[in-house]
């Protein structure tokens with residue numbers, strides 16, 4: 001996080017004062033640090049350097065093609081969940097051979113696109129999907145490289161909305177039923193079994209669930225081997241958490257060590273699908289205070305960013321630190337709700353938060369907003385989505401323009417009747 005730092009009283013991203021970005025680009029906007037993105041990727045990927053592996057960035061966390069292009073140049077593969085994400089990945093210049101494709105609802109159109117592009121592996125999430133991929137590959141005269149996404153039924157001990165590897169979740173195929181599906185797949189003409197996959201949840205702060213899941217996968221893999229089904233790729237998904245407030249997630253090195261320890265003397269190429277840990281703390285949402293409002297019960301800071309720009313606080317009750325862009329030691333702190341202009345009581349970025357006393361016009365940085373920030377943004381209340389900026393050293397560039405009002409209606413038509 002040290003690429004977002006105070007120089008004197010001013011908050012900078014690398015060598016650029018956030019105030020300058022706000023003045024030139026306006027607010028709200030997302031600001032990403034090139035140096036942090038690079039460091040996070042290199043630390044994570046480097047932690048696995050002792051084993052054959054491919055780090056496939058989870059595109060859903062931040063899908064700006066500028067970000068994808070940077071990670072791709074650092075050697076990243078990509079974990080996608082839609083045709084749209086594949087399109088972005090290809091537009092960012094990343095070879096399809098570095099792409100793994102997860103998701104419970106792949107359509108024919110998406111499957112065909114991924115087959116034609118020649119992705120590395122489909123992570124299959126149901127028996128029907130396996131059938132469909134086999135028949136589409138046959139129709140196109142291709143062979144589909146597949147893994148089955150196994151649901152290992154481990155509790156990731158994270159927010160219930162973002163746990164994915166429990167029996168009750170919609171994801172993957174039950175670990176006990178997976179064997180049968182692999183046997184079925186092994187008899188299909190147009191698929192080639194290349195891997196085993198799982199992903200158990202997001203923002204995990206303990207290693208134990210990862211290790212438990214891996215152990216269950218190992219049992220499955222040895223049963224497969226008994227049946228003469230051999231895999232090349234072992235995809236362990238993403239999910240490593242980051243510090244937003246006081247969390248103490250394992251360091252990527254500890255995470256890698258725990259996994260590699262379990263895999264001693266195995267021949268598999270490890271695939272990892274980290275999202276948040278690469279981009280989360282590489283970005284902030286820059287916003288300006290529009291009004292302050294004292295009510296009989298509390299004080300509100302009404303800012304120009306809202307739940308449509310960053311939905312995590314509203315959706316999960318997530319904590320994002322909020323820092324003043326200009327520190328004022330004399331101002332003191334006060335407890336406020338930081339809210340946006342949207343017509344929902346659930347539209348808040350922070351509640352009952354002690355922050356530096358602010359007045360209208362002040363700039364605030366909502367920290368740790370690089371993951372699941374812009375990608376989950378919407379146009380609710382007909383708010384144009386914010387700009388995205390990448391900073392490198394003393395320069396910065398807009399990597400996504402702010403939407404205009406014209407953009408809001410571009411695809412709409414008034415019907416002839």
Ligand SMILES: Cc1ncc(COP(=O)(O)O)c(C=O)c1O
Nearest residue numbers: 058102202238239273274275276
């Ligand atoms: C299949 C899959 N892979 C990878 C990820 C990335 O997760 P995270 O951002 O927590 O690393 C997700 C989202 O949780 C996912 O659903």
Ligand SMILES: N[C@@H](CCCC[NH3+])C(=O)O
Nearest residue numbers: 060162202203312371372
């Ligand atoms: N969007 C969620 C994480 C879900 C991950 C999707 N696989 C978040 O902001 O924390």
